[in-house]
Amino acid sequence: MQYKIRQFDLSGLKGISDATLEQHFKLYEGYVMQTSKLLQKLAEFSKNGGVDEKRMAEFSELKRRLGFEYNGMVLHELYFANLRRHGERGPARGSAFRAAVEQSWGSYQRWEADFVSTGKMRGVGWAICCQDPTTGSLANHWVEMHQSGHVAGFVPVLVMDVWEHAFMLDYAVKDRPKYIEAFLSNVDWRAVDGRLSRRCEAAAA
Numbered sequence: 183m184q185y186k187i188r189q190f191d192l193s194g195l196k197g198i199s200d201a202t203l204e205q206h207f208k209l210y211e212g213y214v215m216q217t218s219k220l221l222q223k224l225a226e227f228s229k230n231g232g233v234d235e236k237r238m239a240e241f242s243e244l245k246r247r248l249g250f251e252y253n254g255m256v257l258h259e260l261y262f263a264n265l266r267r268h269g270e271r272g273p274a275r276g277s278a279f280r281a282a283v284e285q286s287w288g289s290y291q292r293w294e295a296d297f298v299s300t301g302k303m304r305g306v307g308w309a310i311c312c313q314d315p316t317t318g319s320l321a322n323h324w325v326e327m328h329q330s331g332h333v334a335g336f337v338p339v340l341v342m343d344v345w346e347h348a349f350m351l352d353y354a355v356k357d358r359p360k361y362i363e364a365f366l367s368n369v370d371w372r373a374v375d376g377r378l379s380r381r382c383e384a385a386a387a
Contacts, residue, residue, distance in 0.1 A: 198368060210255070213254035217248070217252050254328045258343070260338055264377075266370035270371060272371075277371060277375055286319040297311060300322045306345045307331070307344060307345070308324070308328075308331075308341060308345075309322060310325055312338055313377075313379060340374050344362070348361065349361035
C-alpha cells in the first residue's frame with residue numbers, strides 16, 4: 183500500500199502563519215513517505231509466510247515504528263482537514279457537533295474549557311475530541327507520540343496538534359494558550375459535524 187500526500191489549502195489562517203503551515207506540511211509529507219516505506223518493508227516479511235527468528239528483532243522494530251508514522255500521517259490529515267480560512271469561533275447553534283456536546287457535557291462552554299485544558303497539558307501530543315461509537319457521547323483525550331492514548335474504536339471528531347512544531351514560529355513555548363485560541367478561531371465546524379456518527383446521534387436523541 184502506497185499512500186499519497188494530500189494537499190490542503192490553508193493559507194491566510196488567523197494566528198497560524200503560512201510559514202508555520204509550510205513547515206508543518208513538510209513534516210506531514212515525511213510521515214506519509216515513512217508509512218509507505220515501512221509497509222513495503224513489512225510486506226517483504228510476509229512473502230515467506232512468517233518471520234524467521236533471526237529477523238524478529240528487525241520485524242518488531244519496524245512494526246513499532248509503523249504505529250508512530252501511520253498515526254502521525256492520519257492525525258495530521260485530520261488536523262489540517264478540520265481547519266479553514268474564515269473559520270468561526272465556536273460551532274453554530276443547532277449544529278450537529280454543538281448538539282452532541284451539549285448532550286454530553288451540558289453546555290458548549292464546559293466542553294471547550296476541558297478541551298483547552300487538555301491542550302495545555304505539559305508535554306508534546308494531541309488534544310482530540312472523540313465520539314464513543316456505542317453511546318454517541320463526546321470526550322476529550324490526550325494522545326502522545328501519535329499512537330499512545332487512543333481509546334479503541336472511538337472516532338476522532340476534532341483534532342488539535344499541540345507539538346511545538348505546530349506553533350513555535352508564531353508563539354513562544356510558554357504561549358501555547360495563544361496558539362490554542364488561534365486554532366479554535368480557524369476550525370471548520372462543518373468538517374467536524376461530518377465526522378459525527380449519525381447512527382449514534384440518532385440513538386442518543
